[in-house]
Structure formats: structure tokens, C-alpha cells
Amino acid sequence: MxxxxxxxxxxxxxxxxxxxxxFQVDSEAKKIIPVxxxxxxxxxxxxxxxxxxxxxxxxxxxxxxxxxGGQLARPxxxxxxxxxxDDLILLEDPHFKDLNSFSTAYxxxxxxxxxxxxxxxxxxxxxxDWDFGVTGLLISEILQIPGIxxxxxxxxxxxxxxxxxxxxxxxxxxxxxxxxxxTVSGEAGELRYVSVRxxxxxxxxxxxxxxxxxLEIAPASLEGRKIVDLVSTNVRRECKFIEGVSPLEKGExxxxxxKNEMLI
Amino acid sequence: xxxxxxEDGGILxxxxxxxxxxxxxxxxxxxxxxxxxxxxKETVYAAMLGHEIANSTKEISQFADRVYSLDHSLLANFxxxxxxxxxxxxxxxxxxxxxxxxxxxxxxxxAPRLAFKMGVQIMTDCIQLSIxxxxxxxxxxxxxxxxxxxxxxxxxxxxxxxxxxxxxxxxFGQPRPVQGEIIDFDPxxxxxxxxxxxxxxxxxxxxxxxKAEAIVAGxxxxxxxxxxxxxxxxxxxxxxxLNRVELGGSRPLVDARLIPxxxxxxxxxxxxxxxxxxxxxxSGSLQHVTGxxxxxxxxxxxxNPKAPIFGAADYGVIGGFEDVLxxxxxxxxxxxxxx
Numbered sequence: 001m002x003x004x005x006x007x008x009x010x011x012x013x014x015x016x017x018x019x020x021x022x023f024q025v026d027s028e029a030k031k032i033i034p035v036x037x038x039x040x041x042x043x044x045x046x047x048x049x050x051x052x053x054x055x056x057x058x059x060x061x062x063x064x065x066x067x068x069g070g071q072l073a074r075p076x077x078x079x080x081x082x083x084x085x086d087d088l089i090l091l092e093d094p095h096f097k098d099l100n101s102f103s104t105a106y107x108x109x110x111x112x113x114x115x116x117x118x119x120x121x122x123x124x125x126x127x128x129d130w131d132f133g134v135t136g137l138l139i140s141e142i143l144q145i146p147g148i149x150x151x152x153x154x155x156x157x158x159x160x161x162x163x164x165x166x167x168x169x170x171x172x173x174x175x176x177x178x179x180x181x182x183t184v185s186g187e188a189g190e191l192r193y194v195s196v197r198x199x200x201x202x203x204x205x206x207x208x209x210x211x212x213x214x215l216e217i218a219p220a221s222l223e224g225r226k227i228v229d230l231v232s233t234n235v236r237r238e239c240k241f242i243e244g245v246s247p248l249e250k251g252e253x254x255x256x257x258x259k260n261e262m263l264i
Numbered sequence: 265x266x267x268x269x270x271e272d273g274g275i276l277x278x279x280x281x282x283x284x285x286x287x288x289x290x291x292x293x294x295x296x297x298x299x300x301x302x303x304x305k306e307t308v309y310a311a312m313l314g315h316e317i318a319n320s321t322k323e324i325s326q327f328a329d330r331v332y333s334l335d336h337s338l339l340a341n342f343x344x345x346x347x348x349x350x351x352x353x354x355x356x357x358x359x360x361x362x363x364x365x366x367x368x369x370x371x372x373x374x375a376p377r378l379a380f381k382m383g384v385q386i387m388t389d390c391i392q393l394s395i396x397x398x399x400x401x402x403x404x405x406x407x408x409x410x411x412x413x414x415x416x417x418x419x420x421x422x423x424x425x426x427x428x429x430x431x432x433x434x435x436f437g438q439p440r441p442v443q444g445e446i447i448d449f450d451p452x453x454x455x456x457x458x459x460x461x462x463x464x465x466x467x468x469x470x471x472x473x474x475k476a477e478a479i480v481a482g483x484x485x486x487x488x489x490x491x492x493x494x495x496x497x498x499x500x501x502x503x504x505x506l507n508r509v510e511l512g513g514s515r516p517l518v519d520a521r522l523i524p525x526x527x528x529x530x531x532x533x534x535x536x537x538x539x540x541x542x543x544x545x546x547s548g549s550l551q552h553v554t555g556x557x558x559x560x561x562x563x564x565x566x567x568n569p570k571a572p573i574f575g576a577a578d579y580g581v582i583g584g585f586e587d588v589l590x591x592x593x594x595x596x597x598x599x600x601x602x603x
Contacts, residue, residue: 016410019572020550023412032413100385101376130408131531132388134376141380146459149344149373152525162463166369167342168282169526170468176460186515186532187525228403229416235553237562239580247583251591254563254581259599263540263561264505 004061004156004178006052007115009108009123009139010045010080012072014038016128020233030227039073041080044124046191048184051154052122053084053192059156062086064115068107070097074207081205082198083191088205093212095219103222105138110215112143120161121181125150130225133183140181148174152187274307275300276360276423278351279324279331280370281314286323288474289366291435293428294327296393297364298436304395306361310444311354313347315340321446326439332358332449341465342370345458348377350451355382357449360423362393362402367427379425386425387417391432402426410531411554430474431535431558468524476510478502478540479559481529483552484516485545485566485585492522494589495544501596502540512536514552530555544585548573565589 014023014034022037041049052063065080068091081088091111099107112118121140126133140147152171153164161180164171166187212219242257244250258264275297280287290310297308310328312321314335321333334350351374355363363378365371367389379386391414392405402424405416419426473479480499486492495511502509511527518528529536530552537558544565546552553576556562564577567584574580581588 014409016551017549020412023409025413032409032415102380102385125532128410131406131410132386133372134379134386134388137373137376138380141377146345147377148460150369164466166525167465168369169470170466172462173464173466174460175463180459185525186519190519226418226420227415228418229405231414233407233411233414233550233554235411235550235557235576237576237578239564239574239577241574242579242581244583247581247587248591250581250583251588252595254565254579254588255592255595255599257579258540258563258596261561264502264596264599 004055004059004119005115005117006055006061006063006120006122007112007118008045008049008052008063008065008080008085009121009136010049010065010067010077011042011124011127012039012067012069012076013042013127013129015040016043025230025232027230030230032230039076041076042124042127042129044126044128044184044186046124047186047188048122048124049080049083049085050191051151051182051184051188052120055120055154055156056084064089066091066108066111068092068096068104068111070094078199078202078205079194081202082194088207090207090209091215092209095212095222098224100223100225101132101134101138105135105142107215107217107222108135109139109142110217111210112139114215119178120156121179122154123181123183125183125185136181136183143181145179145181146176147181147183148176149183150185151182152185154182154184154188272359274309274358274360275362275364276355276358277308277310277328278363278365278371278374279310279312279320280366280368281312281317281320284319286320287366287368288435289368289430290324291327292430292433293364293366294436296428296433297362299433300362300393300395304361309358309360311351313339313350325444325446327436328444330444331446333446334449334451336451336453338453338455341462343458343460343462344373344377345460346453346455348374348381349457350453351378352381353451354449355423361400362424362426365425365427367429371427375425375427382423382425384421384423384425385419386427387419388427389429390426391429393426393428407554410549410551412550429535431537468526471510471526473510473512473527473529473534473536476508476536476538478506478509478542479512479529479536479538480509480542480544481512481514481546482517482522482544483514483546485547486513486517486522489522491545491585494585494593497593498542498589501593505596505599506540514546514549543573543577544589546573547571548576
């Protein structure tokens with residue numbers, strides 16, 4: 001079998017682990033403005049990259065990471081190269097900012113079609129910013145290849161993919177012929193550790209960049225998200241702290257409190 | 265071959281089975297469908313796909329005006345490509361204004377495919393839906409950024425395809441006295457469109473977190489099997505006071521393989537609404553908290569006084585769970601003896 005072409009779609013998002021007050025809402029402009037938190041690679045896309053890198057450990061494979069956006073932070077995305085990806089390809093154009101899921105999938109699929117063949121396309125199950133969780137399957141529909149959702153394990157065997165996909169109360173093992181698209185869930189495992197040294201090592205590696213024009217995409221064909229309203233969520237409750245001189249006493253007092261408040 | 269009468273409009277709910285009955289989510293979808301239908305004076309349809317599903321479609325007919333039964337041997341097991349094709353055929357015949365699905369693993373595997381086939385937008389994980397009276401467009405509110413912000417989107421092209429977050433709306437209440445009509449719909453199923461082949465189904469333990477009265481959940485702080493043992497001990501002793509006490513956890517506990525993903529609570533896991541939720545060693549990221557908003561009382565135990573979980577809790581204990589839990593368990597045990 002010739003070399004496997006594995007493509008990982010990675011989105012740059014504001015760190016989803018950031019505190020709630022780091023996401024300021026501009027209701028007028030209908031925008032969410034992250035304040036003081038760095039962008040990261042979407043955690044589920046990191047899971048997808050880890051899946052790709054594990055496949056590369058067992059098969060002759062090339063791993064290409066593509067990322068799309070209006071303006072992308074190269075140092076953030078270079079992490080993919082430092083982790084072991086062979087190439088990083090950016091689809092960067094002011095017209096690629098804030099697209100809806102369909103247009104996002106269309107741009108990514110257009111770029112993938114331009115590559116020299118693909119056997120396996122991996123995406124995260126959803127992105128940590130808008131949490132739509134549909135772009136991956138839409139790419140598979142556009143490319144007319146099988147799409148498999150929520151993988152916790154992906155293996156290549158005899159020009160097929162074998163996937164453990166999450167299901168209610170367990171998982172299913174499914175099989176499909178390459179080329180195929182798989183969306184990856186957190187259960188697949190975190191991205192391997194990337195050292196500062198490895199990051200420095202890829203600091204000068206060239207990155208290919210494509211614009212809408214390069215991909216022959218008419219900006220007028222792209223659609224944004226139609227946002228009507230934005231409000232901050234208030235999840236705050238009034239917390240009554242249980243007193244006690246030691247954790248042990250607090251534990252006992254919690255039990256008493258549960259009884260007094262008729263929780264039990 | 266289709267035998268549906270062609271009439272436009274209506275709200276189509278995709279019903280899902282769970283065990284022998286219909287999934288609790290389906291009743292929530294029907295509840296939402298009914299709420300919209302009261303405004304728009306539309307019909308609420310339910311559709312169920314599967315094989316030998318007569319009992320389930322009969323059960324659903326108590327809650328919907330009409331039930332479409334897509335009963336076919338090739339639909340016996342969920343196969344996303346075949347299911348999406350069959351559902352597309354039903355939609356093209358029925359021309360519903362809205363297709364409501366649960367935000368479940370199954371429906372999330374279907375909804376984007378259906379939207380693509382129908383050439384329309386899709387909105388996932390919605391918590392609120394309403395029709396704009398002037399335009400008939402659909403407003404969909406959904407939590408974004410891990411639940412930090414709720415955004416309302418407008419869908420303009422029908423059918424509006426939407427997945428609804430579990431536990432976001434009240435389920436349909438009592439069955440209605442008049443049963444809805446059940447109609448057999450035979451989709452043309454082309455087996456060759458199924459490229460993904462099911463090899464094996466692995467059942468892990470079956471849990472129903474969404475029915476639990478109390479949930480003891482652990483997070484990153486739990487670290488190992490020793491910690492998990494204490495959580496299980498608390499589940500056991502609470503079980504003497506309450507019905508249906510379940511063990512759950514946040515994503516780190518699943519990623520550490522200490523609990524199966526069926527017990528994960530949060531944005532990418534279950535959304536739960538128990539009477540009591542005890543969060544142990546859970547820092548309280550919004551990705552987790554967004555899954556427990558429906559809980560009546562939240563108790564947080566954490567050694568870090570600055571953990572955000574305290575901001576989302578009704579009762580807080582600052583202390584290491586290794587010390588707090590044994591004392592709590594012992595006391596709860598004593599109460600049990602007195603009863």
C-alpha cells in the first residue's frame with residue numbers, strides 16, 4: 001500500500017477552559033470578545049491529531065493539518081507540527097471569518113479536494129467555541145465519502161478504517177473503505193506532550209497559506225452566522241459554606257446539614 | 265413507494281427508542297413540538313425508524329397527532345446513511361416546517377446529513393425555540409462557548425432542522441385521551457448507499473443518569489481507583505436514603521478511564537436534573553456546569569476555595585475529599601441506623 005494521506009482539520013478557538021468572565025458579550029455588535037485568554041487548538045481537534053499521529057506510528061503515512069479562519073495565530077497552530085504533523089496548511093482570508101457550518105465545511109472540502117489525494121480525514125467531534133458539531137459530517141457529505149461520528153479509536157486495516165464509535169450505553173465497531181472522514185471524541189485520548197524545545201524546532205518550518213482566490217471560492221458564495229441575540233449565562237447560586245475546624249468535622253456537618261435541610 | 269398524504273407544514277419529531285420504551289428525550293421533543301404548535305396551529309407528527317416497532321409507535325401515538333412508522337428490516341440497527349436517506353424521503357413527502365431531534369449521539373449523527381440532503385441550515389443543542397410571527401422564521405437559542413453565553417440564531421429556510429438539548433424543556437405531560445393515527449411509510453432503501461458496516465456492538469453497563477434522584481460525581485481531583493472507591497461508598501450509603509443514586513463524573517474522570525463515557529456529565533456528556541448533585545473534586549468548568557443547571561441542589565466538595573464550582577453550588581465544603589467523604593459517609597450511615 002502506498003503512503004496514507006491523513007488530513008486533520010484543526011480550528012483555532014479561544015481557550016474553552018478560560019474563566020467565564022473572559023468571554024465578554026457585546027450585545028450591540030452581536031459578538032463575543034475573549035479577553036485575556038490565548039487562542040488554542042480546539043481540544044477535540046487535538047484528539048483528532050493524536051489519532052492521526054498514532055496511525056503514523058503504525059503505517060507509512062503523511063499527516064497534514066489544515067486550519068481555516070479570518071486571521072490565524074501561527075505560533076498556536078505550529079504546535080501541530082511540533083507534535084509530529086508533517087505539514088501545516090492555513091486557509092486564511094478575511095472572507096473566512098465567522099462563517100456558518102455549511103460555508104466552513106465548503107471551504108475545508110474545497111481545500112481538501114485540491115490536495116494530492118486523501119485517505120483519512122479527521123476532525124474533532126465539535127469545536128469549543130460554537131459547539132455546533134456538524135462541520136465534520138458536512139465535509140464528508142460534500143466530498144461524498146463515508147462519514148463516521150464520535151470515534152474513540154481509529155485503526156487502518158487493509159485499506160479500510162475500523163472505528164470504535166460511541167453509542168448509547170457503549171460503543172459500536174464499524175468498518176468503512178477509504179477514503180473516509182471520522183470525527184473524534186475526547187475518549188480517543190489527549191494530544192501527546194509537546195515540549196518547548198519541539199515548538200522551537202518547528203518555528204521556521206514553512207507554512208502553506210491559501211486564500212479564497214487560491215481555492216477558487218467566490219466570497220459571495222460564503223455565508224456568515226445569523227445571530228439575533230447574545231446574553232451571558234448566569235449559573236451563579238448562593239453558596240452556603242459548611243463550617244468546621246477540620247475537613248472531617250465539615251464532612252460530619254455536611255451530613256447534618258443534608259438532614260436538616262431535608263435533602264435526605 | 266410512499267403512502268403519506270402530501271400536505272405542507274407541521275412539526276416532525278424524530279422519536280428514539282430506549283430499551284423497550286421510547287426515550288425520555290422523545291417526550292421532551294414532543295413537549296416542545298406541542299408548545300410551538302399551540303402558537304402556529306400546526307400538526308405535530310412523530311416519526312420512528314426501526315424494525316418491529318409497533319409497540320413503540322403505539323406508545324408515541326398517545327402524544328402526537330400522527331405517527332409515521334418507518335418499519336424496515338434494513339433499519340433494524342441504527343445505520344446513519346440509511347436512516348438519513350429514509351428520513352429525507354419522509355421529509356420530502358411531508359414537507360414539515362420543523363424537524364425536531366434530540367441532541368443525542370444518534371440524532372447528531374443524522375441531523376447534519378439530513379440538513380445537507382435537504383439543502384438547509386441546522387442548529388444543534390438548542391434550549392429554546394420560537395417562531396417569528398411576521399416571517400415564520402425560527403429563532404433558536406443555544407449555549408455557546410461551553411455554556412458561557414446563550415446565543416439566538418435565526419433560521420430562514422424550511423425545513424428548520426434542530427437538535428434540542430436534553431432536560432432543557434418540560435416533557436409532554438399526560439398521554440392524551442385520543443390516540444394519534446399511525447401511518448406506515450415505506451421508504452425506498454438502497455442498501456448500497458450504506459458504506460459504513462456495523463461489525464460489533466459492545467454494551468457497557470446501562471445507566472440512566474437522567475432518571476437519577478441523586479448523583480455523586482467526581483472530577484480531576486479524584487485521581488485514582490482509591491478515590492473512586494470513596495465515591496462509590498457515598499453512592500451506596502445515599503442509596504439507603506434516596507431512590508436511584510448514580511455515580512457520574514466530569515470529562516477528566518472519563519479520560520482517565522475511571523468511569524465509562526456513559527456516566528460523563530457536561531457539555532459533551534449527559535445533561536442531568538437530579539434533586540441532589542454532589543460534585544467531588546470537580547473544579548467546575550462551565551463545560552461541566554452546563555450539564556447540571558437543572559439540578560435542584562448542588563453540593564460541592566473541593567480543597568481549592570477558589571474553585572469555580574462553589575459559585576454554581578448551593579452548599580460548599582472546602583476540604584480534601586479524602587477526609588470529608590469518610591466523615592460524611594459515616595454520619596449518613598448513622599442516620600440510616602436511626603430510621
